[in-house]
Amino acid sequence: MHLTLFHVLDLLAKSTSIILLAFATLSVWRSASAAQRCAVWLAAFLVLLLLPLTLLWQPYWSIALQQLEKAAPPPVLPSEVLQSAADTFTLAAPPAPSGFQLSFSAGQWLAFIWLAGCVILVAYRAIGSLQLRRLMSQSQPVDDIRMLSAAARIAAESGVRRAIALRISSHVTVPLTWGSLQPVLLLPASASQWDDDSLEAALRHEMGHIRHGDALTRLIATFITAFYWPNVLVWLAGKSWRAVQEQAADDLVISSGAAAENYALQLLEAARGVQAAGGLRAPVMAMVQPSTLETRLSAIMDGSRNRSSYSLRGAVTGLVLASGVLALCAAAQLSAAPEASAENPLKTKANKLIIPSMKLKGASLEQAVAFVRQQATELDTEHKGLNIVIEDPDHEKDVEITLDFITIPISEAMHYIAELSNRKVRYEPFAIFIGPANTPAKLVTRSFKLPDGGAAKIGNAKTWLSQQGVSFPDGAAATLTPDGTQLIVRNTEAEQQNATVLVEALSAGKAVAPASPVTAPAGKPSPLEAKAAAIIIPQVHFQNATGAEAVEFLRLRSRELDPDKKGLNILFRAEDMPANASISLDLRDVPVSEALRYTADLLGLSLTVEPYAFILKARANK
Known part of the structure; x- marks a missing residue:
């Protein structure tokens, strides 16, 4: 086997063992806080960084390859035949090549491909640095006294002693931070209109990244990932590390006394802004990324989660376990998921x-x-x-x-x-x-004139109205005219009034678009709905429970019964919950999705499914 090829396979095998060991450590250490998980990943990536140096003194392993059987000697042929064959070979031989001829072995080609991948990924990171320069040039220093004083206070409380460039820009929709040596904290232009709690939560989250040195560790992880780019597990490890870095920053916000419900809703609104802007590709630490939002919301709403700050325990544990990576024997026990039962007749x-x-x-x-x-x-x-x-x-x-x-x-x-x-x-x-047994109300038909662009915001007329709390009894319908200028609704008089309010709000430019920016195809449940339908609660028993008590019960049971122990994110605003409402339910073997829908109906609330959370809201006619 070629020496260079052996180096490649050796590093791939060892890096795989290191990442598997880190995942196994975190799987066993379930009570670890997000900061402690960051320490374990830091230890794993430092081992990966030093791993190539072991090739300088580590003896090569001898690999026994099956040798080919020794070929039998060719038969002795008459000299006439040999001479004829030589003449034939001489005539068929191609002319000697003129000029330079490039020749690579398999190991050299593999090394070249590896190096090319590293260069491409590092170049991509360099392009990201140019994007950061452009963001910096498009921003202005913050001159708002309220924002400056809040940033200074939170930096002191977070233990950040370095000078931070606090800037604001209309080209971003969420708070960002970057810079290993000279940190930059960039706020969107809308931050000047935020209330004190929202501003403090955003600043404290980004200050958490600066305090933990996440910009430097992400830069190191980027170069390590570029070096080990053929190993998919290294990419997954980097993604997991970035996710727990965000959770560690979230923990600082929650530990400071911020309301979990309000902070979760603030992240949902920020995620909508990122999606509307087409995503964020620059190498920065944004307050929210839609790809990790579901896990973060679950952690934020988990009141029993360990939110302790960084300690040496995680780093020491990771380094000790990673030192024995070559002796690790990995074993995985897979269990088939139970087959979904048929609909209960x-x-x-x-x-x-x-x-x-x-x-x-x-x-x-x-x-x-x-x-x-x-x-x-x-x-x-x-x-x-x-x-x-x-x-x-x-x-x-x-x-x-x-x-x-x-x-x-x-x-x-x-x-x-x-x-x-x-x-x-x-x-x-x-x-x-x-x-x-109410008698069906009389259905009437009305048409509503839509503003320019209204049809595009509505999409499917009936779905849009339903998501805003409009009910559709038997025979009711809603549709858009082919030219998209009018909305035709056939419904009861009471529901027509609700539709009128919604169309007026749409014409006034208020946010009444469908609550979910990403809608699943008709008839196909979203991943969150499918998960809620798969979690079966053995028994649900409420006796004159408040709405908040019922929701908290469903949150806890979904987390207990979820194989991943993440549960479901169920959110509501306190002002939307009926003050004196009480509900009674006695159900057995019911999916969380159905129990949640029954709870919403009994409370008189509408249930909206977003990509990462269920939202209980007051109905439009309330």
Whole structure:
């Protein structure tokens, strides 16, 4: 084997072992804070940086290759035949080449390709430095007293003693920082309009990067990644390191007393700005990058997360473990994900479960439903029963139900209970709903004139209105005219009023575009929705719980049941949550997505799915 090729394979094998060891360390050390995880990655990348030096004194491994069997001697041919063959060879031989002929071995070609990749990646980083110079030239020093005093105070609190160039620019949408020796903190022009809490959160996040020296470590990681570019694991490690650097900066913000809900919503708004601007490619540390937002939001909303600052424990642990990388024997145990179960046929199940005797006299709706729930659990061979949800419990709550049946299916029992309480039964995939039997309202058709560009902001008319809280009963519809100048809506009078408010807001230039900037194709759930549907909660039991208590329960259970232990990001504004609302739910084996939707319905809130979070909002008619 060629010596250069051996060097390449040796470095690839050892770098792979180092990265796998770092991932294994962090997987075992689950309680480590983001700052401590940064220390482990710093140790791993320093080992990678020094790894090529080991080739200077480390003896080469001897690799036994299977040798070819010794060929038998050629048969002795008559001299006439040999002479004929020589003549033939001489005639067929090509003329000797004139000029220079380049010849490379396989190992040399491999080294050349490796070197070319390194040069390209370093050149790409150099181009990024030119972009930073342009950003610097397009910015101006901050002269706002409020912003300057806040930056000075936060720098002192963060332990940053170096001089920081605080600048502002209309060419960026989120706060940025860069510079290893002379840090630059660049704020968007809109920062002058931010409230004190938002400004402090942004400054503290970027000051965290400066305090941790992330600009220098990212520069080192860039050159190390360029050197080991054929190794995919090094790229993944660099991505993971950048992600925990952002979480470590987030931890400083949360530890300072910032409200997690408000900070998470601030990051969501910043991510929309980055996506609207077409992304950010310069080698800077932005306050938010959409690619890492989901993980960051999960960490921000996790109240039990370790947010301790940097310590030597992580660095020492990483260096000690990395020193034994060549003796590491990696083992991985893979488990197949459980197959998704088919949709629960609740109506079929309710037809099959037969109540032997049902006697109710003057029972309330809650008492009647509780009796059916108990019977369903007892009769079900798996003792899971049925999820039955009462919608609008205050609707005709004084009704009295009297029934006397023998051997009646639960589906029929629910039908009679609904009839006696002026309600109707609705079967959904994971729950049976019994709600008020309101007569359908009259549908009317109206047209709305749209402003220039309004059709482009709306996209799908019905989807846009639904995301803003407009309901569509049977027969209702919404569409755009072919020229995009009018919105045609057929709906109830009440919902038409909501549509009017939304179109007026759109004409006034207010932000009423669909809440999710990235919409999944029709009929195909987003990755977040798919994840929420895959997490099954064994039992959900609320008894007069507040909205905040219900949401917190779903957050905690989703994190406990998620194989990755990340859970789901569920956000709401305190002012949107009904003050005196209380909900009661009793569900079994229900997906988080369904439990969350039921919770939103009972609270009278709309549920919006964004790429990285579920958002509970007040409906448009509230």
